[in-house]
Amino acid sequence: MRVLVIEDDRELGAEVAGGLRSVGYAVDLAETLADADLKLSVNGYDCLVLDRLLPDGDGLSLLRRRRAAGERVPVLMLTALDAVTDKVAGFSEGADDYLVKPFAFAELSARVSALCRRAEHPLQAIVKIDDLELDVSRKRVRRGGVLLSLGAKEFAVLELLVVRAGQVVSRTEIIEHCWDEPDDPLSTVVDAVIAQLRRKLGPPIMIDTVRGAGYLIEANPPS
Incomplete structure (x- = not known):
């Protein structure tokens, strides 16, 4: 945000x-x-x-x-x-x-x-996608019932992807929403945060890469 x-x-x-x-x-x-x-x-x-x-x-x-x-x-x-x-x-x-x-x-x-x-459309206080649970007000994330430790930027990026579930979010959009002017990161920084999120969220991978477009979390991931 x-x-x-x-x-x-x-x-x-x-x-x-x-x-x-x-x-x-x-x-x-x-x-x-x-x-x-x-x-x-x-x-x-x-x-x-x-x-x-x-x-x-x-x-x-x-x-x-x-x-x-x-x-x-x-x-x-x-x-x-x-x-x-x-x-x-x-x-x-x-x-x-x-x-x-x-x-x-x-x-x-x-x-x-x-x-x-x-x-955000509006976003519920707690959002669930498959076994991922995002508590927006408390800035907490659980997957499979396990509380995960995310950094501020990691949470911000995950929140944006969850808010836009089912839509491809470009690197530029992620930077505009999750970084401010003094930071102004390169797109490789976004890739690094995504990699960290994938590692912390664990398998199966929830954040898909859409080549040449950005990243996507499916609104209703296949079981």
Whole structure:
């Protein structure tokens, strides 16, 4: 899952981005509305964390424009403006959630997770494919009832493949959803993560390679 944090306080932005990365999200940062517009024009995001009081305007103006253009990416307003009228304005312009500063990171993480799950068609809290069980909220994976130890990137890639079960997911799509701009890995890094996932998931292999296209987990694998 890839998140864009739009926050002009560099220390707070870095703290939020670092925290979200530690629990498996790919995170990009923008300090202005202009920078956010640029990133939104070239990247796809599963959630936006949007401050209101930015150097070049109110975050609500970005939200208003994006909603008017038909974009439905979930948006969490993260702001010090705590009056009821401010919250009503946020929801009226199309915000999906509203969190007031100061805040507990655990709550922010839970709210971002809920918005990302809601956006994915929606994705259930626990997803099962054959003997694979993915607990999205707890970031846990079991296969054949055995709890597996996955790294943050491994879980993120597996989650994307499970969300898109039955569809081929290209290396480019995996990079866009599971890595952020500072990482910008080569496709060989994706291959390495897939290899690690296959090793940890064990036989029979669930992640198929579609030559020249990407990777696939069958929605209903043959028995």
